[in-house]
Amino acid sequence: xxxxxxxxxxxxxxxxxxxxxxxxxxxxxxxxxxxxxxxxxxxxxxxxxxxxxxxxxxxxxxxxxxxxxxxxxxxxxxxxxxxxxxxxxxxxxxxxxxxxxxxxxxxxxxxxxxxxxxxxxxxxxxxxxxxxxxxxxxxxxxxxxxxxxxxxxxxxxxxxxxxxxxxxxxxxxxxxxxx
Numbered sequence: 268x269x270x271x272x273x274x275x276x277x278x279x280x281x282x283x284x285x286x287x288x289x290x291x292x293x294x295x296x297x298x299x300x301x302x303x304x305x306x307x308x309x310x311x312x313x314x315x316x317x318x319x320x321x322x323x324x325x326x327x328x329x330x331x332x333x334x335x336x337x338x339x340x341x342x343x344x345x346x347x348x349x350x351x352x353x354x355x356x357x358x359x360x361x362x363x364x365x366x367x368x369x370x371x372x373x374x375x376x377x378x379x380x381x382x383x384x385x386x387x388x389x390x391x392x393x394x395x396x397x398x399x400x401x402x403x404x405x406x407x408x409x410x411x412x413x414x415x416x417x418x419x420x421x422x423x424x425x426x427x428x429x430x431x432x433x434x435x436x437x438x439x440x441x442x443x444x445x446x
Contacts, residue, residue, distance in 0.1 A: 274345035278374055281381055282353055286338065292331035298323045302375065302382040309386045312368070333361045336368075349376035367391045395419065 281300070288296040298319075301307050305318040309325070316322045336359035345351040351374040358367050373385040396416050400407040407415050 268347060270345050271348060274348055274351060275343050277381065278343050278345065278351045278353060281374070282341070282343070282372075285383075290334045290336065292329075292334055294326045297326050300383050301386075302377070302384045304384075307382075307384060309388075311388050312390050333359060335359060350374070351381075 285297070285300050287293070288300070301309070301319055301322050303319045305320075307317075307319045307322060309316040309322050311325070314325060316325050336357040339356045339358070341353070341355040343351060343353050353370075353372045353374065355370050356367065357370060358365065360366070368388060368390040370389075371387045372383045374381050375384045376382075394412075394416065396407060396412050396419065399405075400415075
């Protein structure tokens with residue numbers, strides 16, 4: 268059965284506990300959510316952790332700063348009575364910069380206990396428009412960013428044939444005009 272309501276409710280409650288432990292940096296609680304096995308896996312933003320020991324070590328050494336986040340698009344899909352997948356997006360501010368990310372977790376029920384057997388966290392890189400505007404002192408309001416992005420893409424499409432042209436080394440460059 269897909270999406271057994273009881274299983275979805277159990278995973279939703281566990282996710283709420285996990286999220287609370289994550290943003291409060293309750294390391295003792297966080298490590299209990301993962302399968303205690305060398306085959307547990309967590310791919311993070313900048314780390315690949317293989318095994319419960321590596322995940323535990325990461326949690327204990329991670330600086331507890333800027334952990335608050337806003338979760339959106341939370342989805343739980345249950346497969347039968349002993350498998351579930353949680354996916355979500357999140358927004359947080361890290362060292363003063365807004366970040367948008369994604370997270371997925373595969374949960375497996377062992378006897379009477381649910382554990383995360385695999386997890387993945389990634390941050391969506393900011394777009395060129397989001398980065399370039401502040402660099403040149405040109406704030407681009409959110410409602411205009413899509414239009415600016417479209418115009419940058421058009422300019423790139425117009426320039427592409429010229430950028431892809433190849434020239435023979437035998438061709439002499441035109442002399443520079445000097446008045």
